[in-house]
Amino acid sequence: MIGYTCKYTPVELFAAFGGACALLNREAGDFEYAEGLTHNHFCCHAKAVLEESRTGGLDGLALVNCCDSLRRVYDVKKGEGGLGFLFLLDLPHHDGDCAHARLTAELLRLAEAFGAFTNTAFDPAQFRAAFSPGAALPEGPFLALLGARAGEGLLAALRARSPLPVADFTCGGNRTLPPPPDGCPDTLEALMDWYAGALLAQIPCMRMDGIGRRGELLEHPGLKGLIYHTVKFCDYYSFEYETLRKASPAPILKLESDFTPAAAGQLATRLDAFAEQLSLQTAPAVLKRGTGRYVAGIDSGSTTTNAAVLDLEGNLVASAIVRTGPRARDGAEKAFAALGGLTPADMAAIVATGYGRSSIPFATGAVTEITCHARGAHHLNPAIRTIVDIGGQDSKVICLDEGGGVSNFVMNDKCAAGTGRFLELMARTLEVELDQLGPLGLQWREDLTISSICTVFAESEVVSLIADNHSAADIIHGLHKSVAVKTAALAKRAGGTGPYMMTGGVARNQGVVKALEERLEAPLWIPETPDLCGALGAALFALEGLC
Numbered sequence: 001m002i003g004y005t006c007k008y009t010p011v012e013l014f015a016a017f018g019g020a021c022a023l024l025n026r027e028a029g030d031f032e033y034a035e036g037l038t039h040n041h042f043c044c045h046a047k048a049v050l051e052e053s054r055t056g057g058l059d060g061l062a063l064v065n066c067c068d069s070l071r072r073v074y075d076v077k078k079g080e081g082g083l084g085f086l087f088l089l090d091l092p093h094h095d096g097d098c099a100h101a102r103l104t105a106e107l108l109r110l111a112e113a114f115g116a117f118t119n120t121a122f123d124p125a126q127f128r129a130a131f132s133p134g135a136a137l138p139e140g141p142f143l144a145l146l147g148a149r150a151g152e153g154l155l156a157a158l159r160a161r162s163p164l165p166v167a168d169f170t171c172g173g174n175r176t177l178p179p180p181p182d183g184c185p186d187t188l189e190a191l192m193d194w195y196a197g198a199l200l201a202q203i204p205c206m207r208m209d210g211i212g213r214r215g216e217l218l219e220h221p222g223l224k225g226l227i228y229h230t231v232k233f234c235d236y237y238s239f240e241y242e243t244l245r246k247a248s249p250a251p252i253l254k255l256e257s258d259f260t261p262a263a264a265g266q267l268a269t270r271l272d273a274f275a276e277q278l279s280l281q282t283a284p285a286v287l288k289r290g291t292g293r294y295v296a297g298i299d300s301g302s303t304t305t306n307a308a309v310l311d312l313e314g315n316l317v318a319s320a321i322v323r324t325g326p327r328a329r330d331g332a333e334k335a336f337a338a339l340g341g342l343t344p345a346d347m348a349a350i351v352a353t354g355y356g357r358s359s360i361p362f363a364t365g366a367v368t369e370i371t372c373h374a375r376g377a378h379h380l381n382p383a384i385r386t387i388v389d390i391g392g393q394d395s396k397v398i399c400l401d402e403g404g405g406v407s408n409f410v411m412n413d414k415c416a417a418g419t420g421r422f423l424e425l426m427a428r429t430l431e432v433e434l435d436q437l438g439p440l441g442l443q444w445r446e447d448l449t450i451s452s453i454c455t456v457f458a459e460s461e462v463v464s465l466i467a468d469n470h471s472a473a474d475i476i477h478g479l480h481k482s483v484a485v486k487t488a489a490l491a492k493r494a495g496g497t498g499p500y501m502m503t504g505g506v507a508r509n510q511g512v513v514k515a516l517e518e519r520l521e522a523p524l525w526i527p528e529t530p531d532l533c534g535a536l537g538a539a540l541f542a543l544e545g546l547c
């Protein structure tokens, strides 16, 4: 079995010599072996290939010189030895005449090497039989997955969560080449000449020059959205992503994964929110009517659980904000207990949102926090076009259209930098109460900058500043600027425009608000209870679901 990683790999050529190929696309539980041969900041997919190449029972590897990472995989495997067959295909970057001739020569070189390895001759009939028919583009509505490859676990999760078929156009997907035409002579040279053209005529990957046949994909009437996936430490994607962002008529969701099995779970909220954004899932359909005289929204976050209760006329009658604790379900029960006597039995419907939304047994429906924040924000102030939400463990920016629908969003939920947790840790280091950070930071005199983007490094930077006798006010001001820089970058990525609203617990910190307003060069509108926006949106969905 020959392992391969790229849709330009000539797998039909291997079949012509009696060989079989397997796509290496499995996420890795850890990268111990791969990092021992490379380094930590090496492309996570390339590391996963190294891991899989060791455990997959392979006789050989066929790689393309796609990028420095895959070239490095080749070098490492060559240096290590142990594989019977190892080949690096020199793949062109475009599909012009010279590129075609170059790839033809590479295919002939591969044929010679594999023929020698297997001690067999090229069989034109086996070559022709190896092509599988299939349409390049789906017929009905679909979502297209583009960018760097998605591991098999992530792909399965995407397909399971998506309300529409997901067509995979990443490195390992959508490989349907037509068989050679009957008129093509059965010589190796003639077939390889045709084959080079067919391989290069596929819908191009992110490494190829120009958008080429990708335009055909973007113009397809069935295309309802693009999911753009990139792998941690991959550099290629940024060029193509920017081009697609400008060219795509369909909404784009950008995802990044680290090619581990945990990635699919971490991306679940983004996928669900994207489906809601595309209006492919309707919130009321998941609601069930109870007999109560109220409706509730429960926003189950990693730090706090927030509840909002509306009467059937839409008036806010009760709310609560409690610490979530170790279990989402317990946090939701605590929130209800803090509602002044109201219980789930008093509710006609309860919509859960936030990270713990699937773990609240008495909820009658669930909607992502992206959609709920949008709904809540639009209800509070219909003029708002961008919501900046900084919660305990994540931050997000949500762009709204005129009707309050989500037009785009970005989330930062894998790193505590720039979140409430970051400020909590820094308050502890400075021995300052969390709610004192805001007022204290506004009393700064010296304009300090905390340059580390990582919470751990920022903490040691703060310790050094304390040792250098800088005042707490100046250090806190530096921390607030650091949160503002990260959040403004997120807003820029989302394409956010004013009027802006800020929600989440960090909106109570006047120092962060001021620093962020300076970065955005625009005022932030802060609701009276900024933590409740998501719960309010969930309660509004509950109410609408009764109609």
Ligand code: SF4
Binding pocket: 005, 006, 007, 008, 064, 066, 067, 091, 149, 170, 171, 172, 205, 206, 207, 208
């Ligand atoms: S980016 Fe293109 S050349 Fe590189 S592995 Fe993916 S499909 Fe192959």
Ligand code: SF4
Binding pocket: 043, 044, 045, 046, 066, 067, 068, 069, 070, 148, 149, 231, 233, 234, 235, 236
């Ligand atoms: S994900 Fe990016 S860096 Fe990694 S192998 Fe693919 S193209 Fe290269």
